[in-house]
Amino acid sequence: MSNGTLYDKVWDKHKVTELPNGQDQLFIGLHLVHEVTSPQAFGMLRERDLDVAYPDQTFATTDHIAPTEEKKRQRPLKDDQAEEMLTALETNTSDNGITFFGFESGKQGITHVVAPELGLSQPGMTVACGDSHTATHGAFGSIGVGIGTSQIRDVLATGCIAADKQKVRRINVEGELGEGVYAKDIILKIIQDLGVDGGVGHVYEYGGEAIEALDMEGRLAVCNMSIEGGARAGYINPDETTYDYLKGREYVPEGDEFEERKEYWESIKSDEDAEYDDVVTVDADGIDPLVTWGINPGQVIEISDTVPEPDDFEARTDREAAEQALEHMDIEPGQSMLGYDVDVAFLGTCTNGRVSDFEEAAKILEGNQVDEDVRALAVPGSESVRAECEARGLDEVFINAGFQWRRAGCSMCLAMNDDALEGDEVCASSSNRNFIGRQGSKDGRTVLMSPAMVAAAAVEGEVTDAREYLDDEPAGSASGVGEAAD
Amino acid sequence: MSGENHITEVGGTGVPIPGDDIDTDQILPARFMKEVTFDNMADYLFYDARRDDDGEFNDHPLNRFEGASIAVINSNFGCGSSREHAPQAMMRWGVDGIVGESYAEIFRDNCKSLGIPAVTTDHETVVELQEWIEANPDGEIDIDVENEEVTYGETTIDVDIDHAMKEALVEGIWDTTSLMYSNKSKVEATVDGLPYVEGDD
Numbered sequence: 269m270s271n272g273t274l275y276d277k278v279w280d281k282h283k284v285t286e287l288p289n290g291q292d293q294l295f296i297g298l299h300l301v302h303e304v305t306s307p308q309a310f311g312m313l314r315e316r317d318l319d320v321a322y323p324d325q326t327f328a329t330t331d332h333i334a335p336t337e338e339k340k341r342q343r344p345l346k347d348d349q350a351e352e353m354l355t356a357l358e359t360n361t362s363d364n365g366i367t368f369f370g371f372e373s374g375k376q377g378i379t380h381v382v383a384p385e386l387g388l389s390q391p392g393m394t395v396a397c398g399d400s401h402t403a404t405h406g407a408f409g410s411i412g413v414g415i416g417t418s419q420i421r422d423v424l425a426t427g428c429i430a431a432d433k434q435k436v437r438r439i440n441v442e443g444e445l446g447e448g449v450y451a452k453d454i455i456l457k458i459i460q461d462l463g464v465d466g467g468v469g470h471v472y473e474y475g476g477e478a479i480e481a482l483d484m485e486g487r488l489a490v491c492n493m494s495i496e497g498g499a500r501a502g503y504i505n506p507d508e509t510t511y512d513y514l515k516g517r518e519y520v521p522e523g524d525e526f527e528e529r530k531e532y533w534e535s536i537k538s539d540e541d542a543e544y545d546d547v548v549t550v551d552a553d554g555i556d557p558l559v560t561w562g563i564n565p566g567q568v569i570e571i572s573d574t575v576p577e578p579d580d581f582e583a584r585t586d587r588e589a590a591e592q593a594l595e596h597m598d599i600e601p602g603q604s605m606l607g608y609d610v611d612v613a614f615l616g617t618c619t620n621g622r623v624s625d626f627e628e629a630a631k632i633l634e635g636n637q638v639d640e641d642v643r644a645l646a647v648p649g650s651e652s653v654r655a656e657c658e659a660r661g662l663d664e665v666f667i668n669a670g671f672q673w674r675r676a677g678c679s680m681c682l683a684m685n686d687d688a689l690e691g692d693e694v695c696a697s698s699s700n701r702n703f704i705g706r707q708g709s710k711d712g713r714t715v716l717m718s719p720a721m722v723a724a725a726a727v728e729g730e731v732t733d734a735r736e737y738l739d740d741e742p743a744g745s746a747s748g749v750g751e752a753a754d
Numbered sequence: 755m756s757g758e759n760h761i762t763e764v765g766g767t768g769v770p771i772p773g774d775d776i777d778t779d780q781i782l783p784a785r786f787m788k789e790v791t792f793d794n795m796a797d798y799l800f801y802d803a804r805r806d807d808d809g810e811f812n813d814h815p816l817n818r819f820e821g822a823s824i825a826v827i828n829s830n831f832g833c834g835s836s837r838e839h840a841p842q843a844m845m846r847w848g849v850d851g852i853v854g855e856s857y858a859e860i861f862r863d864n865c866k867s868l869g870i871p872a873v874t875t876d877h878e879t880v881v882e883l884q885e886w887i888e889a890n891p892d893g894e895i896d897i898d899v900e901n902e903e904v905t906y907g908e909t910t911i912d913v914d915i916d917h918a919m920k921e922a923l924v925e926g927i928w929d930t931t932s933l934m935y936s937n938k939s940k941v942e943a944t945v946d947g948l949p950y951v952e953g954d955d
């Protein structure tokens with residue numbers, strides 16, 4: 269049993285009582301709501317004639333169904349079902365006194381992008397959302413858990429969830445990242461090492477020099493994909509990087525109150541001598557960029573490696589999954605992913621839809637053109653991200669290179685709006701899931717990678733090592749600006 | 755819902771759903787989540803896997819074992835997205851209980867919220883049961899939650915069930931909203947200890 273970790277401390281602070289079924293009743297300090305998983309929960313509340321217990325701790329936005337083309341955001345939305353979901357959310361939030369960041373607010377976007385940038389997610393909180401990527405908020409040193417709709421009802425009605433305390437695994441990520449290697453590569457490396465179900469029953473505490481060196485956006489990307497490793501939550505202890513990021517954000521207190529709050533944040537950090545259920549080390553020193561070759565995020569290799577043989581895997585389940593993956597992706601063991609043909613480039617999502625992600629991709633696109641056979645979408649994770657990118661002129665780099673520059677939403681991450689793969693198209697994607705059918709076509713193929721790698725793939729029309737573009741960056745960008753204006 | 759619904763035993767014919775790491779995107783593809791109720795979810799269960807390219811039903815087990823109540827799955831079932839649409843669709847299709855090798859946690863939690871017992875046993879036992887169903891499509895399978903046993907034909911096997919799930923189902927306290935609603939004052943006390951939450955008063 270763990271002892272003295274951030275997880276233990278935050279859990280204890282939020283534990284209300286033990287329930288007769290043996291679970292703990294846990295207070296949720298920040299409840300994030302979106303249009304897809306909440307209407308049924310509000311419906312259950314109405315059926316029982318219950319009110320929302322803590323509307324001030326509850327914030328909503330629309331992301332999954334949000335059209336990302338400017339002209340399609342006119343109300344009523346063309347898609348009747350999407351319109352119905354959005355209207356339901358508007359009504360449910362206004363009826364219950366919940367703050368809703370809609371299209372006109374300028375703050376709409378993916379819950380896991382919006383809450384951090386507004387300063388809603390803070391250290392020492394419990395965060396819940398009807399979405400499995402709620403672990404994202406753990407980047408601040410909070411416990412973020414994804415919940416189902418019945419549990420959303422629980423949080424709305426009582427401010428609490430019934431939960432089992434998990435084991436805590438400390439993951440020390442050692443080493444230093446080279447140029448063109450990012451947080452996304454770290455988390456893919458962790459999932460490669462520990463497996464897609466390695467984290468079941470655990471929360472992951474990420475630490476070590478490679479993690480400490482990350483900025484907040486990188487930390488968000490790492491924690492975001494905890495669930496892809498099977499861990500219900502993942503977190504990083506807060507430090508000066510965290511506090512610097514939080515300072516001045518809309519929902520963060522200022523002045524003396526900030527200092528007071530910071531005392532609380534400091535108090536919930538894992539103790540020096542904290543006890544963990546287990547400790548593992550992942551070596552990220554000098555790793556190459558990673559890309560997936562299969563149909564789950566654990567089927568991933570460094571770009572310098574080749575696609576493995578099914579027999580390379582010890583577990584029967586992994587061997588069978590590898591067979592299935594090879595067939596779906598139409599590749600052979602021993603093949604390199606370099607040169608794998610790409611039809612679509614998708615940049616965005618709650619993993620990699622933040623300003624620094626677009627910045628890194630823009631470095632590669634500057635002075636280059638998207639391959640003529642590639643459909644390329646840049647979808648900011650939130651309207652604030654979009655505004656910030658536009659203020660920096662990044663939108664023009666994308667547009668000039670041949671990317672479509674869109675409005676905020678989940679978009680082609682799961683294709684609940686109009687953005688979807690067709691047939692067996694291959695997508696170079698900065699998202700987090702390469703499951704069959706995930707991007708809207710059951711034959712569609714997804715290759716997960718960092719934003720820089722997506723940009724390079726867009727330009728070449730095939731999977732490419734983005735570092736080639738970074739080496740000769742000065743020459744590329746100098747000649748590029750004039751050329752790009754056509 | 756009174757919260758007094760004891761679930762000690764469920765039974766019926768079976769349906770094998772073979773495969774590891776079956777994610778909720780396969781169980782309930784995202785494009786069918788655009789409805790504000792769960793009412794029609796059964797129609798969308800394994801939508802893509804159950805149909806040929808021309809939209810006709812293929813020989814997917816869910817098509818061959820209509821009317822079944824017990825799903826038999828392999829390992830890490832229900833991984834990926836947290837959508838409760840997945841177990842809701844299974845429940846509305848007719849699934850009352852699940853036997854399998856292992857579940858993703860959010861999926862299992864969702865099953866508990868819906869009162870669907872999800873029990874586990876080892877790989878060989880699961881495969882035997884799946885084969886048995888193929889040979890005995892009308893055979894009854896019984897999940898005894900209280901005694902942690904599954905019976906089919908002449909065979910009875912020991913299974914495991916998550917402790918909290920068992921307590922909740924057997925004691926009829928799986929409606930966590932009612933359970934927690936009664937602890938209002940304790941919640942207020944907890945909130946008082948949190949510097950970032952403004953009290954109600």
Ligand code: SF4
Pocket residue numbers: 331332378379380399401617618619677678681682699700
């Ligand atoms: S971007 Fe993708 S993973 Fe993130 S919340 Fe949206 S659909 Fe889920």
